[in-house]
Amino acid sequence: MTAAAEPAMPTLDMPIPSLAPAVPDHEHEAKPHDILIICYSGELEKTWATMILATTGAAMGAKVRVFLTFWGLQTFVKDQKRITGDNVMQKMMSAMQRPGVSHRKLSKMNFLGMGPWMMGKLAKQYKVASPKELLELAMEMGVEFMPCQMTMDMFGLKREDMLDGMGEPVGAATVIALMTEGSAPLFI
Amino acid sequence: MPLEIAQRVDAKGLSCPMPIVKTAQAVKGLVSGQLLEVLATDAGSTKDFAAWSKTTGNELVESSVEGGVYRFVLRRK
Numbered sequence: 001m002t003a004a005a006e007p008a009m010p011t012l013d014m015p016i017p018s019l020a021p022a023v024p025d026h027e028h029e030a031k032p033h034d035i036l037i038i039c040y041s042g043e044l045e046k047t048w049a050t051m052i053l054a055t056t057g058a059a060m061g062a063k064v065r066v067f068l069t070f071w072g073l074q075t076f077v078k079d080q081k082r083i084t085g086d087n088v089m090q091k092m093m094s095a096m097q098r099p100g101v102s103h104r105k106l107s108k109m110n111f112l113g114m115g116p117w118m119m120g121k122l123a124k125q126y127k128v129a130s131p132k133e134l135l136e137l138a139m140e141m142g143v144e145f146m147p148c149q150m151t152m153d154m155f156g157l158k159r160e161d162m163l164d165g166m167g168e169p170v171g172a173a174t175v176i177a178l179m180t181e182g183s184a185p186l187f188i
Numbered sequence: 189m190p191l192e193i194a195q196r197v198d199a200k201g202l203s204c205p206m207p208i209v210k211t212a213q214a215v216k217g218l219v220s221g222q223l224l225e226v227l228a229t230d231a232g233s234t235k236d237f238a239a240w241s242k243t244t245g246n247e248l249v250e251s252s253v254e255g256g257v258y259r260f261v262l263r264r265k
Contacts, residue, residue, distance in 0.1 A: 056205040059212035061244045128203040137209060 034063040036183035038175065042071030042097070044104035044116050044131070050188050051134035058141035065183070066138075067175050068166075069148035072188075074099040075131075076145060077161050085156030093155060101132045101163075139165045146170045191249065191261060194222035200229045200257060207233060208240050211262070215246055218264040223249065226260045233258040 035057045039050045050066065057064040068076050077084060077099035084094040097105070109115040123130060129137070139145070147162060149169035159166075179185050197214045199207035207228040214224055226237070234251060237260045241248035250261035 052205050055209050059205065059209045060240055061212075126203050127201050127206070129206050134205075141209070141213070 034065065034178070034181075034183040036175065036178050036185045037064065037066045038185065038187045039066050039068050039072035039075070040070050041107075041188060042074045042104065043107040044119065045106060046188050047072075047075050047101065047104050047131045048134075051131045051138060053186065053188075054138045054143045055134050055141060058138060058143050063142075063144075064138075065144045065146060065178065067146050067148065067170070069151050071097075073147055073151045073155070073157065075101050075104065076147065076163050076166060077157065078163055079103070079132075081161055084161050087156065090156035099161075101135055104131065135163075146174065148172075191223055193225045193261070194218055195224050197224065197226045200227050202228070202230065204230055204232055204236070208236055211237075211240065211260075212244075215244075215262065215264050220264055222264050224262045224264065226262065228258045228260070229256060230258070233260070237262075 035053075037050055037054060039047075041047075050072075054064050054066055074094075074097065079100035079102045081099055082094075083091050084099060085091045104116065105113070106115040106119065120130070122128075144167050145163075145165070146167045147157075147169045149171055151157070152169055159169075195214055195218060197207075197210050199210050202210070207226065207230055211224065211226050214226075218224060230236075234253070237248060237251060237258075240246075241262060245265045247263040247265065248260060249263050250259065252259050
């Protein structure tokens with residue numbers, strides 16, 4: 001057998017067929033992955049992160065869904081609601097931590113509201129949009145907010161307590177189904 | 189031929205993510221091929237607009253900076 005008949009030795013600069021993109025690049029550009037944010041926490045700083053990522057995701061053409069659960073759901077109660085729930089314990093819970101996007105507390109340096117007040121001042125000075133402004137923008141931009149039915153039941157929250165424009169309440173199975181279908185998940 | 193700008197967005201002074209959010213909203217109002225000019229002062233803009241263009245497929249025609257003001261011209265796909 002002559003040397004010419006032997007298969008060429010692979011070299012570093014040879015293309016590796018299995019690593020070639022399955023779909024052309026421009027198709028990736030045309031349809032980014034869906035994004036699924038699990039909004040679990042109710043603190044000001046985490047609410048802010050959720051809103052920034054949700055609006056930016058929508059601005060970049062991605063379908064963004066936000067699942068609202070536990071403390072995260074309290075953020076989406078109407079600002080003017082003071083006490084929510086049916087029984088004493090549910091009412092006490094809402095009294096201990098006022099619901100609504102404008103009443104978030106910082107997890108650190110809250111100092112009876114001094115921290116959030118200073119954050120608000122700094123945000124205005126540096127023209128950073130507030131969580132409330134970003135939330136309104138997110139809704140305008142088609143971000144889908146999905147309240148957790150179990151959390152609504154546990155806290156005694158009703159549809160009329162929640163902000164207008166919320167989607168249908170769903171459960172964990174909807175969240176997992178979206179993940180298995182390829183939504184990029186974020187737990188905040 | 190000079191580029192004909194169909195719409196302008198002044199995002200000077202605004203912080204992340206507002207320049208991108210305003211851009212995305214403004215682009216929706218254009219028809220395919222029209223140009224949008226965005227002015228921003230957010231120092232992260234250069235990378236962010238390149239990323240936005242790549243992800244959304246709207247072409248970044250021009251990207252420049254002068255005196256701390258970033259200027260981007262984008263073509264609606």
